[in-house]
Amino acid sequence: MDVFRPAHYNVQMDHRPQRLTLDQWDRRYAELKSAGLREPCYGGPLRRHYDDGDLRLAKLRMDDSPAALRLWNLLLSEEDRLHQARAGGKRLLGAMKDLGTVPVMAYALDNLAAFYVDGAWWLPCLMENQTGMLELADRYGIDESYCPVRAMLGALVSEAHFPVPDLMTCSVGATCDDVASITGRLTELGFDILWWEMPHRRRPEPGEESVTLPGGFYAPRPQVDFVRGELERVGAALEKLAGQSLDDDRLAAGIARANRVRRLLTELRRLAYTAVPCPLPALEMLVAEMLAIHFCSDQAETTAVLDDLLAEVQTRSRAGAGVLDADAARIFWVNPVADLRAMNLLEDAGGRICGSDYMLCHALDPIPEDLAPMEALARTALADPMVGSPLDRAARIAADARRFGAKAVVLSRIPGASHCGLECRLIGETVRRQLNVPVMEIEVPPLCDGLEQTLRTRLEALVETVKENRRR
Amino acid sequence: MICAGVDAGSRTLKIVLLDADRREPLASAVVDQGVDQDRLAGDLLARLLKEKGLRRSDLRAVVGTGYGRKLLAAVDSTVTEITCQARGIRHCLPDARSIIDIGGQDSKLVRLKENGAVADFAMNDRCAAGTGRFLEMLSAQLGTRLGEFGPLVRRSRSPAAISNMCVVFAESEIVGLLASGVEPADILAGVEAAIATRIAAMSAGRLAGPVVFTGGVALVAGMDAALSAVLDRPVTIAPQPQLTGALGAALLAAERRRGQPVQT
Numbered sequence: 001m002d003v004f005r006p007a008h009y010n011v012q013m014d015h016r017p018q019r020l021t022l023d024q025w026d027r028r029y030a031e032l033k034s035a036g037l038r039e040p041c042y043g044g045p046l047r048r049h050y051d052d053g054d055l056r057l058a059k060l061r062m063d064d065s066p067a068a069l070r071l072w073n074l075l076l077s078e079e080d081r082l083h084q085a086r087a088g089g090k091r092l093l094g095a096m097k098d099l100g101t102v103p104v105m106a107y108a109l110d111n112l113a114a115f116y117v118d119g120a121w122w123l124p125c126l127m128e129n130q131t132g133m134l135e136l137a138d139r140y141g142i143d144e145s146y147c148p149v150r151a152m153l154g155a156l157v158s159e160a161h162f163p164v165p166d167l168m169t170c171s172v173g174a175t176c177d178d179v180a181s182i183t184g185r186l187t188e189l190g191f192d193i194l195w196w197e198m199p200h201r202r203r204p205e206p207g208e209e210s211v212t213l214p215g216g217f218y219a220p221r222p223q224v225d226f227v228r229g230e231l232e233r234v235g236a237a238l239e240k241l242a243g244q245s246l247d248d249d250r251l252a253a254g255i256a257r258a259n260r261v262r263r264l265l266t267e268l269r270r271l272a273y274t275a276v277p278c279p280l281p282a283l284e285m286l287v288a289e290m291l292a293i294h295f296c297s298d299q300a301e302t303t304a305v306l307d308d309l310l311a312e313v314q315t316r317s318r319a320g321a322g323v324l325d326a327d328a329a330r331i332f333w334v335n336p337v338a339d340l341r342a343m344n345l346l347e348d349a350g351g352r353i354c355g356s357d358y359m360l361c362h363a364l365d366p367i368p369e370d371l372a373p374m375e376a377l378a379r380t381a382l383a384d385p386m387v388g389s390p391l392d393r394a395a396r397i398a399a400d401a402r403r404f405g406a407k408a409v410v411l412s413r414i415p416g417a418s419h420c421g422l423e424c425r426l427i428g429e430t431v432r433r434q435l436n437v438p439v440m441e442i443e444v445p446p447l448c449d450g451l452e453q454t455l456r457t458r459l460e461a462l463v464e465t466v467k468e469n470r471r472r
Numbered sequence: 473m474i475c476a477g478v479d480a481g482s483r484t485l486k487i488v489l490l491d492a493d494r495r496e497p498l499a500s501a502v503v504d505q506g507v508d509q510d511r512l513a514g515d516l517l518a519r520l521l522k523e524k525g526l527r528r529s530d531l532r533a534v535v536g537t538g539y540g541r542k543l544l545a546a547v548d549s550t551v552t553e554i555t556c557q558a559r560g561i562r563h564c565l566p567d568a569r570s571i572i573d574i575g576g577q578d579s580k581l582v583r584l585k586e587n588g589a590v591a592d593f594a595m596n597d598r599c600a601a602g603t604g605r606f607l608e609m610l611s612a613q614l615g616t617r618l619g620e621f622g623p624l625v626r627r628s629r630s631p632a633a634i635s636n637m638c639v640v641f642a643e644s645e646i647v648g649l650l651a652s653g654v655e656p657a658d659i660l661a662g663v664e665a666a667i668a669t670r671i672a673a674m675s676a677g678r679l680a681g682p683v684v685f686t687g688g689v690a691l692v693a694g695m696d697a698a699l700s701a702v703l704d705r706p707v708t709i710a711p712q713p714q715l716t717g718a719l720g721a722a723l724l725a726a727e728r729r730r731g732q733p734v735q736t
Contacts, residue, residue: 429677438592453539454578458595461554465590468555472589 017323019061042077049076055128063284067308085113094165097179100293100363101381107299108254109242116294120152124446147178147417148338168193174200174387196230201388213383214365228378251373259366264306273354277322279313282343282353292363328352329466332406339448349459355404390423394430407466413443475533477721480540483576488718492726509540533725560720562588569681574689576604600639602670604689614656622693632662668702686710
């Protein structure tokens with residue numbers, strides 16, 4: 001797809017930025033079109049996604065900028081894009097339990113489109129459980145005791161959303177028990193999956209060569225070599241799928257493109273999380289950060305979307321304009337939420353996100369470009385917070401929360417997610433000890449309507465606590 | 473200056489009228505919750521004002537709190553029960569550093585700073601274990617009113633082990649225990665210990681300093697002792713524990729009206 005580069009995509013801001021309901025977006029869209037808004041091929045009013053079944057949009061409040069419109073449209077048109085890619089002759093790669101490694105390799109090749117199959121975990125939320133995907137997963141023995149990512153099983157079996165990929169890869173080992181179980185069941189159902197193993201990251205023993213990883217972690221040389229070997233095996237499969245050699249030059253160029261996305265997100269996070277007032281809502285930031293790991297099936301468009309978002313945030317910051325009150329409580333948020341509405345609730349309660357760890361921080365760190373490309377990818381993969389000690393993740397969260405000036409931390413648990421039962425406790429203890437700020441645990445299911453009152457109370461209480469501490 | 477705090481809890485509705493100048497409650501009341509809690513709150517507030525010879529226009533500020541706070545038309549603003557409990561306890565027991573608040577359908581732990589502000593908190597509102605609901609279920613099973621639990625629990629010699637923390641399953645377990653001849657006193661003591669254990673699990677790393685027990689469950693005889701045993705530290709029941717949230721709301725109403733904290 002040719003990347004859309006609007007000459008005047010950003011309509012001059014002539015009003016205070018705000019979060020809009022879907023109904024309000026209908027009117028805003030008409031205004032923008034009248035003002036000359038030009039859009040990429042996947043553009044259009046948000047309402048059409050609601051009409052197609054993304055019912056949750058009616059309960060969300062979304063940023064009112066054309067850049068945010070483009071972000072949402074990119075996200076919500078991914079299934080169409082995958083079908084178009086296949087119709088156009090591209091081979092599809094489904095990268096499972098992969099927070100930003102194999103997609104980098106895939107987008108180094110010309111004829112592949114990679115996507116994040118696990119992303120189906122948001123479909124029950126977006127479609128308000130109208131998809132039947134969770135029921136299908138139930139039927140195949142993957143019940144609600146598992147993480148909502150089980151929706152991907154239903155999506156693959158039903159083929160009702162995205163096309164079945166030509167190749168599926170999945171990391172197993174130290175990554176996620178739930179995904180390992182689900183992909184194991186997929187194999188029993190006849191899906192062919194190329195697994196690659198990710199060992200639990202350990203500290204180097206005395207006398208062992210220590211390798212520095214992105215994010216400031218360390219791993220012993222044999223572990224890096226092992227992961228590099230696994231990735232080379234995956235790379236060989238991708239070469240076969242694409243009919244093209246994944247040589248070092250090509251991979252280095254792919255890494256450079258991925259790093260462009262990462263740099264954009266780093267700057268976007270820096271501005272969005274530090275500027276006062278907050279220039280971009282938490283919801284759009286969550287969606288934007290997720291683009292780092294899978295590029296929403298189109299790396300070039302992802303880059304363009306992030307360019308737009310960053311330009312919008314820069315414009316707002318320079319103008320001192322924001323979507324929230326300047327005194328919003330600064331909250332650091334840990335883990336992505338199954339129900340996107342939770343991000344709105346925090347802001348409705350008087351908070352703002354001032355930092356995040358959506359379990360993909362390593363996918364925001366630049367991939368080293370001064371190393372052999374596969375070595376660089378192996379090191380990046382080993383920096384995944386899920387494969388190391390929870391204490392490593394806790395330390396990074398505490399450091400990031402301090403850097404971003406967080407006054408409280410929310411630990412958001414995902415029902416059924418079991419990658420580390422200890423994690424929230426350890427993160428909470430570490431943050432309390434190092435930052436002496438309140439830490440609150442919540443659990444957000446795919447649809448939090450029934451818990452909205454209690455979630456509101458917790459978030460409001462946290463905001464009250466932060467503001468009271470500020471006053472005293 | 474007269475202010476009021478309205479605590480619309482899940483099981484009961486509480487109101488405190490405060491003489492903000494003398495920093496003393498003028499009147500208070502507790503009634504069972506109902507479907508139309510806005511009307512309930514309005515009627516109760518009117519009754520208290522009338523009893524004190526006051527008119528609605530004498531009230532300078534009203535803060536609502538509790539689960540139903542957003543539904544109250546009679547209040548000027550709302551504050552969460554976490555903040556209100558902290559404020560109320562600060563007024564009653566200034567040395568307190570931790571609050572255990574067990575209500576009808578949730579339980580909370582609040583750690584306080586030396587200045588009385590909230591340092592940290594935790595809530596359980598997803599599971600009836602560790603809440604008054606557990607005791608209500610038991611009351612129905614034993615055919616004993618909550619107010620009669622005191623003499624009963626004192627007769628316990630060997631508290632029963634309650635293995636199910638889920639109220640639904642625990643109900644079946646209690647039926648089984650009764651059928652096998654276990655004394656109701658021992659079942660009650662076992663349930664109180666189970667609730668205390670649940671609270672202790674939630675409190676990990678959060679309790680500090682003198683611990684105060686508040687909320688409706690603080691009125692249930694034996695619960696303070698059960699908590700004290702599990703937490704291995706003294707637990708003090710707050711004066712009028714059902715009312716500390718409403719009192720805190722009234723104090724905050726006065727502070728908001730004046731723009732400064734009411735001295736305690």
